[in-house]
Amino acid sequence: MQDTFEFSSSFAGPRLAVTILMHGDEACGLAVLDTVRAENFALSSGSLVVLVLNRRAHEAPEGPVRHLGTDMNRIWSHAGLGERTEEARRVASTLPCLKDADAILDIHSMPSQDTPFLFVSETHPRSADLAEKLGAAVPRVVTAPPPQQRGMALFETELLSKETPIVVECGQHQSAQAPDVARATFLRFLSVHGMIETGGDAETASSETVRFYEMCREIKLDQGPLTLALPMRGFDRLDRGETYGWDGPRPLIAEEDCHVLLTRPAVNPGDEALTLVRLTRTRHV
Incomplete structure (x- = not known):
């Protein structure tokens, strides 16, 4: 089953990456695959890679599960890469694609909460600037300090230096709105980088009050x-x-x-x- 999807334009521009299914029970990011597979999808500049990270957890025999023993979003560190697990091998295999990207959108959903928000880390200060631009799609932004009592997540990893990673939490796992939030944020992500034509459903509300929080x-x-x-x-x-x-x-x-x-x-x-x-x-x- 294909887990890497590449798209490019004839014109120079940014290189963007989107990661979905980091956790197997967070299926809203599959809406992005539906979008990029549509016949009318095309980039006006730059290139894009969409990575399906944990399909095995999504297709587990008992149904979609968060992970198969190791939380993939807690091992984005040198120590985590040293673990002898399927998840660690998958993280290692995706790093070259992510290191080539100018910005990374990591798409998630939540077990209980249904209020979408953007998540950025103090370890990547430029992500806060990107979050402000995405605020028209998701008008809440949370900044997290470096983790102290848990493993490293993708959006805060020091394995990536020049890249700009950002998380969108799209709502509750089974929420009907979560795929729509994922799709709208993805299109806004492309739009603010000048990679698709603006207008239509690439933009959401014309004006929003964006609220900024810190953990x-x-x-x-x-x-x-x-x-x-x-x-x-x-x-x-x-x-x-x-x-x-x-x-x-x-x-x-x-x-x-x-x-x-x-x-x-x-x-x-x-x-x-x-x-x-x-x-x-x-x-x-």
Whole structure:
């Protein structure tokens, strides 16, 4: 089964890369494949590669799963590449394609939250500039510090130096809007690089207020399981002192005014449970 799709124009321009199915249960990125396979798809300049990263997890016998034993989005480091796993070999095989790219769009979805956002890392400062340009498609941008208690993800990896990686989280896995968000962000990604004609559905809303956030805390379980005080759909506001859940019997209390970016189905000690963010600024685009 083909996992690398190449497209080019007769005219010089940027080299872009798009990665989909990093996690096998995040199928919204397949909408990009439908788009690039359409008869009327053509680049006006530059070149594009679309990489399907973890098809085996997507086509697992029991149905699509996040991974087959190793989370591919936690091993984008020299140490991770040293692991003797199928996922590490796949990461190593994609690096040459990604190192040739001027910018990388990594497409994901979420287990529970349904509010799309863009994710950039302090390790790649130029990604923040790209996020502002993509804000018309996805008007929330979160900046993450270098990881401290987990493995390295693609959008923050130091294996890529000059490239500009950015993540779009398109909503909940089964959300009807997630493929549309993936497609709109992809077309905007091409458009801001001057690689397709603007107008039509390559652009989304004519104006948006883009909200910028920074991560303030990643919470892992000490005891487990995680129990939430209320259902959370993404960017849910917490007031300082508010109890928003429990780690086993221990209450989880907001240490400042913030928002819940992500919750995960965490059960065991050490599981990644929640990510909290704070609003830093807004900008009209």
